[in-house]
Amino acid sequence: MTFRALLVEEDAEGRKSASVKSLEDADLPEGEVTVAVEYSTLNYKDGLCLGSGGGLVRKYPHVPGIDFAGTVEASTDDRYRPGDKVVLTGWRVGEAHWGGYAEKARVRADWLVPLPEGLTTRAAMAVGTAGLTAMLAIMALEDHGLTPSKGEVLVTGAAGGVGSVATAALANLGYTVAAVTGRPEQEGYLKGLGAARIVPREDLAETVKRPLESETWAGCVDAVGGAMLARVLGQMKYGASVAAVGLAGGAALPATVVPFLLRGVNLLGIDSVMQPYENRVRAWARVARDVPQDKLEAMVQPATLADLPDLGAAILKGGVRGRVVVDVRA
CATH class of the missing domain: 3.90.180.10 (Medium-chain alcohol dehydrogenases, catalytic domain)
Structure with missing residues (x-):
């Protein structure tokens, strides 16, 4: 054969x-x-x-x-x-x-x-590693206390694979999503997925000297890393969490420990490659339930x-x- x-x-x-x-x-x-x-x-x-x-x-x-x-x-x-x-x-x-x-x-x-029941093989690959990673990030944020009532959730690299699924799933779950992109032409696409507003990448692209800024985000799915992640850490609300899923903006993290010490911010690392079987099954079940098929x-x-x-x-x-x-x- x-x-x-x-x-x-x-x-x-x-x-x-x-x-x-x-x-x-x-x-x-x-x-x-x-x-x-x-x-x-x-x-x-x-x-x-x-x-x-x-x-x-x-x-x-x-x-x-x-x-x-x-x-x-x-x-x-x-x-x-x-x-x-x-x-x-x-x-x-x-x-x-x-x-x-x-x-x-x-x-x-x-x-x-x-x-999982409710998914075709084609839909499963529309999700794939990127979408599974997005769902693992959402699960981790929720396990650390995130709920829709706590405020806006930031998604960086929102037009990419992880960001797209994260935006659609969070919006479907009732969260208010702020989507970060450096491609202005993707605004219609991201709002179609459920983003409430678009944050231009340049607004977060550079670190600032102040280790803390105004408390803005109740949670974050970050696919960028680098200077943007460092900046976002200083904008998180007290006790909020960032789920780090990628390094499109670089592997270095030019940050201070101040957000962790003064605001109790959590930085959660998300790996999908070696996830245990039980957590994979849990995440795929959430994908089937919480990622809208039309989106x-x-x-x-x-x-x-x-x-x-x-x-x-x-x-x-x-x-x-x-x-x-x-x-x-x-």
Whole structure:
């Protein structure tokens, strides 16, 4: 049996190239479960793996794709049977292990989650790692006391994948969302997702000498990091929390400890790659319940395997809005 896959290869000079190739089942890596992949998606990590590798890919040839959803074709693990619908995100699949940019994938059973009731495989990939991360961030903020009555919630990098899902889910849950973007043309898109107002990126792009500013935000989902995160920490309300999910603005944090000491601000780190199974199931159930399907569809840009090399380059330059959903069979 053969199947199509987007294969990244490396030549003798270390140059990488990606193209759609025909592979055989025997080419698949080891694992207990073989999945007939239906949809995948595009994340920043995928852009790296499609190009230079970004230090994430261990050996070539390689099939990227850190997310996928599809139907179990074969399983040696009792938890999954042929015909079961499943989702995979994280666990370094698509990096150290062949991923979802193929019509078939073989993975460890521990890495899979049953497709939650109420979601199709396509909708699951409209969510993907970005949306799952957004929901984990919202859950963490709520676990630390955030409620809609406490005030505005800030979402930075709001037009990106994580930010788009966070904006839509928070608005659907009754929160007042302030969306930060450096792309003024995305105002209509963000308000369509439920943002109550738009905050220009330049308003938060620079640190200030004062460690504390006016108490403004009841919570924050931050996909930017860097100077913007440092600035936002000084604007949080007493006892409020920031869920840090990304570093689009840099890994350094030019901040002081004053917001933590004088306002009891919490900085919550959100990782989706190694999340325990139980928390993944909880988050996917929340996604199915709390992310409105019409808003999810408004984020989607459809794509095929052949489109991915160009889209991978674009996402690394901040040129992709919302969520790319890849029909690997097209």
